[in-house]
Amino acid sequence: MAKSWEEVAADKRARIAKSIPSVWKIDTSSLSDNVMDVPEKCGLLSSEELAITNSTAVELVEKMATGKLKSVDVTTAFCKRAAVAQQVTNCALEFFPEMALKQAKELDDFYEKNGKTVGPLHGLPISLKDQLRVKDLECSMGYVAWIGKYDEKDSVLTSLLRKAGAVFYIKTSVPQSLMVCETINNISGRTVNPRNKNWSCGGSSGGEGANVGIRGGIIGVGTDIGGSIRVPSAFNFLYGLRGSHGRLPYGDMANSMEGQETVHSVVGPLTHSVADMRLFVQSVLAEEPWKYDSKVVPMPWRQTEDDKAKQKIASKGLTLGFFNCDSVVMPHPPILRGVETVVSTLKENGHKVVPWKPYKHDYAVDLIGGIYGADGGKDIHAALQASGEPAIPNIDDLVSPELPGVDINGAWEVQRQKWQYQNEYLEQWRQMEEKLGCEMDAFIAPITPTAAIRHNQFKYYGYASAINLLDFTSVVVPVTFADKDVDKKDENFKPLNKIDGIIQAEYDPSAYHGAPVAVQIVGRRLSEEKTMAIAEEIGKLLGNQVTP
Numbered sequence: 053m054a055k056s057w058e059e060v061a062a063d064k065r066a067r068i069a070k071s072i073p074s075v076w077k078i079d080t081s082s083l084s085d086n087v088m089d090v091p092e093k094c095g096l097l098s099s100e101e102l103a104i105t106n107s108t109a110v111e112l113v114e115k116m117a118t119g120k121l122k123s124v125d126v127t128t129a130f131c132k133r134a135a136v137a138q139q140v141t142n143c144a145l146e147f148f149p150e151m152a153l154k155q156a157k158e159l160d161d162f163y164e165k166n167g168k169t170v171g172p173l174h175g176l177p178i179s180l181k182d183q184l185r186v187k188d189l190e191c192s193m194g195y196v197a198w199i200g201k202y203d204e205k206d207s208v209l210t211s212l213l214r215k216a217g218a219v220f221y222i223k224t225s226v227p228q229s230l231m232v233c234e235t236i237n238n239i240s241g242r243t244v245n246p247r248n249k250n251w252s253c254g255g256s257s258g259g260e261g262a263n264v265g266i267r268g269g270i271i272g273v274g275t276d277i278g279g280s281i282r283v284p285s286a287f288n289f290l291y292g293l294r295g296s297h298g299r300l301p302y303g304d305m306a307n308s309m310e311g312q313e314t315v316h317s318v319v320g321p322l323t324h325s326v327a328d329m330r331l332f333v334q335s336v337l338a339e340e341p342w343k344y345d346s347k348v349v350p351m352p353w354r355q356t357e358d359d360k361a362k363q364k365i366a367s368k369g370l371t372l373g374f375f376n377c378d379s380v381v382m383p384h385p386p387i388l389r390g391v392e393t394v395v396s397t398l399k400e401n402g403h404k405v406v407p408w409k410p411y412k413h414d415y416a417v418d419l420i421g422g423i424y425g426a427d428g429g430k431d432i433h434a435a436l437q438a439s440g441e442p443a444i445p446n447i448d449d450l451v452s453p454e455l456p457g458v459d460i461n462g463a464w465e466v467q468r469q470k471w472q473y474q475n476e477y478l479e480q481w482r483q484m485e486e487k488l489g490c491e492m493d494a495f496i497a498p499i500t501p502t503a504a505i506r507h508n509q510f511k512y513y514g515y516a517s518a519i520n521l522l523d524f525t526s527v528v529v530p531v532t533f534a535d536k537d538v539d540k541k542d543e544n545f546k547p548l549n550k551i552d553g554i555i556q557a558e559y560d561p562s563a564y565h566g567a568p569v570a571v572q573i574v575g576r577r578l579s580e581e582k583t584m585a586i587a588e589e590i591g592k593l594l595g596n597q598v599t600p
């Protein structure tokens with residue numbers, strides 16, 4: 053007799069729990085809401101292992117390349133810390149330390165025999181969203197029906213990271229279907245924010261956000277079709293890169309709605325610094341991913357673009373636009389303060405920052421919402437019906453089975469509208485530059501209208517999803533933390549519309565006290581080198597940029 057979906061999910065949970073060695077189990081019976089200090093205080097990691105996991109990726113690869121550290125030691129440290137992360141945040145869908153340590157030992161043996169590394173990421177543990185395929189492991193992607201299917205080969209990015217020397221040890225949790233900016237599924241349950249279990253870790257790369265946030269990982273790989281890298285980065289005080297479509301390889305990854313070509317999901321890193329982000333991007337591009345994935349633009353790392361941006365930064369010559377409201381939803385007070393903090397800091401340091409009016413973002417939000425539901429929810433709900441599991445909260449906000457869907461002519465019309473909108477936006481950008489008499493290098497904007505949000509309350513994707521429709525490069529910069537004594541609720545605020553009213557009603561200064569606040573730095577399409585350099589400078593000026 054076939055197992056029920058509940059039995060299949062329970063078996064998977066048991067296997068995840070069993071994958072943590074008994075000697076790595078910790079007492080979680082009396083933890084507070086904030087578990088950020090648990091890895092330091094639980095006694096599982098040695099002082100050397102804590103030092104390793106608190107290092108930058110740039111530091112670690114340099115030490116392994118010069119023989120000062122072994123990959124086995126670095127991998128052991130991160131496996132232990134990820135085991136702690138799983139026990140306190142529920143961030144894993146696959147945990148495989150034995151496989152990781154075997155891979156690390158092979159890399160150490162290669163180094164000892166040849167006196168050199170296999171590549172720029174030699175020996176570095178990298179965590180993966182459970183959307184990237186790893187040979188011989190499951191990739192359920194939050195669907196019960198996909199449990200028990202073992203991948204016969206790596207995704208393109210997995211393979212190229214492996215060639216560059218990366219070690220894999222954990223695949224992190226996602227929301228059922230990936231289409232929600234919180235992380236909950238019927239397999240493993242909810243993943244929580246390590247800074248407060250009552251807050252969301254974001255989604256859909258929420259397991260990455262939680263794991264990297266508590267330093268169970270140092271570079272995590274996520275994906276983004278409507279904020280899924282940027283929201284977890286923002287909610288966990290991390291840097292995150294939403295590169296433009298075609299810059300990094302997406303081939304052979306699991307996905308919902310495969311074949312949807314109007315708005316592409318993209319892959320990118322979540323990190324503690326732009327230096328580590330740069331290491332990741334440079335290492336992947338050095339493997340010439342366009343030879344393995346036909347959608348990748350044959351564009352190596354452009355050091356000249358990075359250098360030009362840094363020269364402009366050094367001469368106090370940046371010109372940046374900014375906005376704090378997209379005319380649809382007004383952000384909560386902590387986000388408004390976060391944007392103002394970035395703007396005032398840049399101005400104090402000699403850069404030009406000017407108001408930028410977001411062009412027809414309400415139109416963009418409606419357009420991309422229709423794209424998400426273009427198949428009438430058939431793909432996602434077919435996957436749910438295959439096991440009989442129910443939909444998680446909030447899925448029907450985006451892909452309700454009651455949506456009418458569109459035919460091929462309707463799809464073509466939507467694609468035309470998207471292209472027209474993208475061109476109109478570029479025209480607005482050019483007009484701004486004509487008005488300023490100089491280049492507008494990027495613009496500063498919220499990522500979400502809230503700081504790290506309470507569970508089941510994420511309602512508005514527009515600050516992130518409009519950028520997906522435009523396919524602009526975006527880098528998340530952590531800014532500050534919500535403060536109940538500073539970020540008072542505006543009792544006289546009049547909602548812009550119904551959804552704005554719902555989101556404003558959610559704000560409680562006490563409930564959000566201490567929640568991470570971030571902004572996104574948005575550059576033109578395929579401007580990764582430049583936009584990352586600008587984000588790095590802003591992080592340094594704010595004092596939030598780790599320097600190796």
